[in-house]
Amino acid sequence: MYILLNFFCAVGFALIHFFSKSVRFANVVPRTKFLSFSAGVSVAYVFVHLLPELNHYQEVLINELKNSPWRYLEHHIYVIALAGLVLFYSLERLVKLSKNNPHFKQSENASSGIFWLHIGSFFIYNAIIGYLLVQEEFNNVLGMLFYFIALGVHFITNDWSLRKEHQHTYDQYGRVLLTVAILLGWLLGALTELNELLLSILQAFIAGGVILNVMKEELPQEQESSISSFLIGSFGYSLLLIFL
Template structure:
């Protein structure tokens, strides 16, 4: 499992470095692959990640009660809400920046917004790399499903970030996000943190995945395919329930 997690971490890196070669993703109407990928990622969050939080709830309750934070003991999903809200705020910040710059020339975010946006996704990717090795998967199949769901999610994120930041993403962003996955994996392989922290990271990731998928699927200009999205949701849900 250790070496498999390392192999998957390297595959995540390769996805970030070479996703720009998937030229068909730029199609309008929106590539069906992106909609299917979004469905797969959302299915994984609701069928696996969120239910997994219940397994950590007892440790969370014990820890928070000991530290005088018992009022939070039944609200691990608040962390997921924080993740969703944070990435929504970041998305709005990027759109406002591009709108302002459009008035003066080509629609490109300013440097400060770019680094804040990429910095947030650096943390996001580090969590994914960290959970890749610290999550207690029931077996190899569980790790494979985690990898597949997050791999297609990375492709969607790359498409979105490249569209918003253009050359800056290819020049700096994709390299930093690739490093982030490895940083998370290395930290997870060297240090063991308290179970309730893993629960919080999982919840935060779940909220982030939901927002990052829906922001790509819902805008009218995307001309997304509901049929393809539904196919991704239904097929991956069925696989998770059967295997």
């Protein structure tokens, strides 16, 4: 049953990317309220669900590495999460700097290279999320639904951000590749199975990327934010995660 339900989740994520070109409400003035609401949901997901999960993955790593020299390295899983955050932050900075570099502005090949590097990193990001969707242990159907909601609004704002950076190139290639990545990741997850150690590493790495992307795009600038929408999203989603 759950394999069918998480397949529908994967299809839902893929459709979000594929039809992101048609999502107009993200580009108009009411977008600020939606962006603030999605920020609240995603921040609640990070602090109420994702960070506590890292503690579980840390215990898995300690158990798996108890006979390894690496057992003396404390906070293994948090270092991996930090590596994911640093990698995605570095890529974002590279894109920002390239936009201000005269060489990139005048060179179509250089600009294209930055696009493929950026989209390539999000392709891997999405593929891993699709893979982990199969491996995720949900307590019930509601747990899967709340997971879908949190990552769904996260993907919507990711699409908005990537389109803002790459414009028509993202609509032509990027959204299709991210659509394929989710489904490909899900298929690999359905056909293969990693041990707990590797799963914990992937989960931690993606957690770092999610945290960075949440803070980067889903918390709008002060003059564009809606505190009421943010509070509704964060407290409402936190209550759902805690009590349901």
